[in-house]
Amino acid sequence: MSDTFLGTSSGGGPSESRNCSSLVCDMLADQSLWMVDCAEGTTRQFALQPHYTKPHVRIHYVSKIFITHMHADHIMGIVPFLRNVLLPPPAGHSSHPASSLPKPPKVQIYGPAGLRLFVRQIMKMTLTRTLENYVVHELLTAEDTTTPCDPPSINSASSVAEPNILHCNEVAGQDIYASPDGLWRAIAQGNGKISKIVVDAGPIHHRDPCIGYTFSEIQFPSRKLVILGDTYDPAPILPLCINPPPSLLIHEATDSHISHHADPSGKLSRRTAGEVHQKALSRGHSVPEMAGAFAKQVDAQDLVLNHIGGRFPAPRNPQDRARHKIINDIGKKASEAWGKGRHVAVAYDFLRVNVPFNNVNPTSSLSTLNRHHGQVGVLEAELEVLVAVSVESVEVEASTSNRSARSREDSDITGNKRRRW
């Protein structure tokens, strides 16, 4: 089980080095992919995967999408994605008549109130027709307004003026209400090759309603993947994040104070830690220390920071020491708050991380994360160097000539060959 980050920018993006939020996970080990968030440009990110990330993730294998919240940097890629994956209808093909049974949905989308209406209306307004169908299931609270799924008639199938009527390629979705404890349990599941996977969800505090998702294998030895949307405090989802603890926690860190030693130019280190913290909170976001503190609270085995602010672009090449230093400083701040002395990865586009088995070998975390980047069995004392080298794996092949001594092939846990840098 591994996560591939397709977009790692905060809402200020997309930027020169990062697309906005989206990631996919090969949850079931059967080639299918489950996606979390789908920012503008996500479809193109599938086409831009660098050669060293092989095997590439394939857009047509995405079967479920989990949306964390309705902010534009998380949902504006959904309709372009559906247009691509659901395929255009044959020439002269009209949508399924209202009287016929619709085909089962090829893509199932889960998300907060309003998501169904958003997708439906954009599909209608852009006159999108597809060969395959989709469905939107909404995770609702008692206060939320529902979006009905009235069947289309011949005359009204594409009318934006009738928002309660399904799009012609839409299947009626479920309205899934939270339990009294505020959590959505077992909203989806899948039969993986290794174990059955159960998906739970819970609210997290952001400036608007936001959801975090947990993906749990139920068969021992199990893994649990926790992916949080934008948040300044994920406390409400805490009950889903313990017993067992997350094997991998993906937590946002939109802003960060930068240490003077990591910032020779002095531009980023000008803001004090207190100022940065306050600003992040006021916008509903986290700093690395908050991500590290939550990882400590839930005893996460691995931690990756995501949703990185525009001040902190991903390094462009191995020689881009200035950017490496800044990114390393961000990871180090989370690591210190986490208190395990373990490496914290700061996500960049196309980073792939393994989800480790819980407690099978608790000391292997660092190497597991960096195995994808060719850094196996290195002492934690080399952490700072390691992080820099890890980030370098985003580089293009042209940079290999002067690094050939370090370049060799390695196998990841799935047995796939990947290049080591």
Ligand SMILES: [Zn+2]
């Ligand atoms: Zn965001």
Ligand SMILES: [Zn+2]
């Ligand atoms: Zn947001």
